[in-house]
Every structure is written in C-alpha cells, then in structure tokens.
Amino acid sequence: MKFTICDLRFAACLRKHLAVLITIILFAASPLPAQTILFTDAIVHTVTRGVLTNGTVLVQSNKIAGVYQFTNGEAMHLVLPSDTVFVNVKGQHLYPGLIAADSALGLTELDAVRATQDSTEVGDFTPDVEAWIAVNPDSELLPVARANGLAWFEAAPEGNIVAGQSALLALDGWTWEQMLVKQPAALHVYWPDLALNTAPKEHAADPAKWKSLDDQDSERRKKIRDLTDFFADARAYAQAQDAGATNAAIPREKIPAWEAMRPYLRGELPVVIHADETRQIKSAAVWATTNHLKAVIAGGRDAWRVAALLATNQIPVIYEHVFSPPTHDTDLYDAAFAAPEVLRQAGVTVVFATGRGGFGATMVRNLPYHAAQAVAFGLPETEALKAITLSPAQIFGVADRLGSLEAGKEATLFICDGNILDLRANVTRFWIAGKEVSLASRHTRLYEKYKNRPNLK
Numbered sequence: 001m002k003f004t005i006c007d008l009r010f011a012a013c014l015r016k017h018l019a020v021l022i023t024i025i026l027f028a029a030s031p032l033p034a035q036t037i038l039f040t041d042a043i044v045h046t047v048t049r050g051v052l053t054n055g056t057v058l059v060q061s062n063k064i065a066g067v068y069q070f071t072n073g074e075a076m077h078l079v080l081p082s083d084t085v086f087v088n089v090k091g092q093h094l095y096p097g098l099i100a101a102d103s104a105l106g107l108t109e110l111d112a113v114r115a116t117q118d119s120t121e122v123g124d125f126t127p128d129v130e131a132w133i134a135v136n137p138d139s140e141l142l143p144v145a146r147a148n149g150l151a152w153f154e155a156a157p158e159g160n161i162v163a164g165q166s167a168l169l170a171l172d173g174w175t176w177e178q179m180l181v182k183q184p185a186a187l188h189v190y191w192p193d194l195a196l197n198t199a200p201k202e203h204a205a206d207p208a209k210w211k212s213l214d215d216q217d218s219e220r221r222k223k224i225r226d227l228t229d230f231f232a233d234a235r236a237y238a239q240a241q242d243a244g245a246t247n248a249a250i251p252r253e254k255i256p257a258w259e260a261m262r263p264y265l266r267g268e269l270p271v272v273i274h275a276d277e278t279r280q281i282k283s284a285a286v287w288a289t290t291n292h293l294k295a296v297i298a299g300g301r302d303a304w305r306v307a308a309l310l311a312t313n314q315i316p317v318i319y320e321h322v323f324s325p326p327t328h329d330t331d332l333y334d335a336a337f338a339a340p341e342v343l344r345q346a347g348v349t350v351v352f353a354t355g356r357g358g359f360g361a362t363m364v365r366n367l368p369y370h371a372a373q374a375v376a377f378g379l380p381e382t383e384a385l386k387a388i389t390l391s392p393a394q395i396f397g398v399a400d401r402l403g404s405l406e407a408g409k410e411a412t413l414f415i416c417d418g419n420i421l422d423l424r425a426n427v428t429r430f431w432i433a434g435k436e437v438s439l440a441s442r443h444t445r446l447y448e449k450y451k452n453r454p455n456l457k
Helices: 009-013 141-146 213-246 256-265 280-290 303-312 336-348 359-375 381-387 392-394 442-451
Strands: 002-004 021-027 037-044 052-062 063-069 075-082 087-090 093-096 100-105 150-155 163-172 180-189 271-275 295-298 318-320 348-350 412-414 427-432 435-437
Touching: 037 075, 087 213, 100 213, 100 359, 100 392, 141 150, 150 180, 180 256, 213 256, 213 280, 271 280, 280 295, 280 381, 303 318, 303 336, 318 336, 336 348, 336 381, 348 359, 348 392, 359 381, 392 435
Parallel strands: 021 075, 037 087, 037 093, 100 150, 180 271, 271 295, 295 318, 318 348
Antiparallel strands: 002 021, 037 052, 052 063, 093 412, 150 163, 163 180, 412 427, 427 435
C-alpha cells in the first residue's frame, strides 16, 4: 500500500519549516533478514560531497544505500521494508567513522605494567611480525576512543629497523579476528637517527657508552646499508621465487621474513617509514623512491621543511606532532600547528595521528582535536575532516569501503550534537557496519559511580 510520510506520525521526523514530501512504499512481505535504517533531518558530512543540510541517509544491511538532500517542494520516493527503523537526527551532525592511523591501540594498556605491553618485537628485521594478532579486544582504551567517533584503527608494531606489519581493525568485535578490516595494511620501517651527539665524554651520562663522532657516523651508515641490503636480498628472493614458479627444477623453499616483503616490493602495499628530523625524512624519501616503494612518512615533525620533495615523490605524511613544541630556536611558536597546511599547499596528503606508544594510544580519543588545531592555523575544515577519514582510508587501500558517507560504502557512522572538531561536541549514537554500538566506557562508568557519591560531611 502507498501513502505519504506527511500523513502519518513520521511527519515529526522532518523539520517543520521544510515543505518536503517523502513517499514511502511499505510492503507487508516477510521481513528481510538485514535491517534497514533511515536517518532523517541530519547535517550530513559526506567528506566527498561536502555538507548536506537536512540530509537523509538510507542504510540497508551493513551498507549505505543512498545519501540524499531534500529541498522545498522536492519529493523523494523510497521503497522500504515494513520493519524499517527511522532515526530522526533532529538537525544534529552525521559523520563517517574516524580512522586512527599508526596507533598502539589494543597493543598497550598501562605503561607501568610490562604484561600489558605487546607492541614491540625483538630483532632488527622482523617483517613477518603481524601486530594485529596481539590486539586485546577487551582493552579499556577501545571504548573510550569509540565514544569520540573513532571507528577504525591501524594496529602498528614498534621495533628497531623493520618492525613488522600492521592491520586495520574496527573498534567493535569479540575477538581480533572479528575486528579485522584489512591485513596486512602496511610494513613499518623505523629510519635510523641521523643526529650526532657532540657532547664530550666527560659530560656523557654513561661514559662507558660514549661514542666518538666518527663512530656514531659509521654506526648510522651501517644501519642504512643493512636496511638497503635487506631489501635487496628480499627482492632477489622474490625474483628467485617467481622464477621457480615457472621452472619446477628450481627449489622454492619459503623464508617467512622475505615472503612477507613481497607485496611491499611490488608496490602493492605501503611502507610506513617513521622519521621526524629533516635529514631522516630526506634520506628516507630518496631511499624509498630509488627502491620504487609506496612510501608513507609517519611522525613527520619536520616534514613541512621538505614539503616540495615529498609532494614531488607523492609521499603522504601521517603527522603526529600538532601539539609538539618547536624544536629549533628559529622556529615560530606555531610551526607545528601550521605544518599540515604547509604540507597541503605543497600538494602532500596529510593524515593526523596522536603518536606512538602507550601515551599515543591513550590520547587517540583526542584525534579530532589534533585536526581542529590545524584548522585554527589555516587548514580548511573539509581537509581536516578528510585527514581523519578518507585520506587514511586511501593510504591503506580501503577507500572503496570506508572513509566517507557514500552509497555502497560500509554503514559506519555516528551522530554528534555539534561539530566533531569542537571540543564541546558529544557523540550521541554510533553504528559500526550497520549495527548500533554502545558508547559506554570506563569514563562513563566512573562518572556514574561518583556523580551521586554520598556526602560524608
């Protein structure tokens, strides 16, 4: 049977000042196994199509079926099952889930408790390490991050030189297997420190560990040479394996470490190079280009100084230093605040992250405010939102599924009572893959516990 929404109790779902007519055909056939949700009267931040006022988003199963904007006098005909769930957003904001890149979330809990630290592997070259299998789905940090709009995170390993591989996981699931979105997502390389300690031996904290400038220079050159040789050996291994595939006479013994390197050598997956200082970034960029790698700079404190080099070689930056103090006495106070806009104007793709280690995992809930600080110093708001949604999705090769509100993409979205980049805004409801998830966390439990504490005076 056919009727109009305006004739029924659904009329309250639309703003009274808009003459909008939605014709919905409800049919009494057996309910579909997948839930259908219609979000109405929303300020929809699509990321790709800008902001739609009075927007409507249709979700079927775990996918977005359509994103619409109504205007006065326009009629939109939607065919919906009888068990459709209507969510009146009431003029609040609707965002795609946010993505936390280069994170130790799920791999660390308390810095002071060694048993809760599982982000670092021993050894200089461990590319076959899979960080995601160590993710703790019961970490208290996960719901805290989710409560502020975080839907996905990259669980990234730490280490000496080649630390291992990361994966992209959702902030919902009983096990890490259920949380997996893409694995592997990237290989993580920690570029050797190129700075020299010029302090004399008598001023060293530990004179037994003091090294001369020549020794320091020799040591760092050796690390880069060893890294280059490792990649060369891995490439030779891959070529031998490919040759063996067409010639049964050639033995094909598989070596896990080098086997893990193959998609990165072919440029299929990104190599995330952790580097902060100018010389590190320049050296890493040249090395990656020479080796034809799909490189990404993580950390990137001084990346704005070599923005042109990064743009020329199409190397994105996962910027983790929005709130870091100036490192040079010649830097302006706002050097770190303005760096993302400097990079963007040069043509570099920028992604925001909160940093490595336990502190970074704890502070990942503040990811929107890192983007907001860059907005205050010149970065367009649309680009800031993109840097925590679509841009990381593009880097990790999942932009066809995640990162924006578009038809065909995963229905992971949240309602916010204000701009998510505004510290005063609150996430009120959240759906991951079409399923509404709880916003309860340790923070809310403690709040409820102590807000009504008895007066003991």
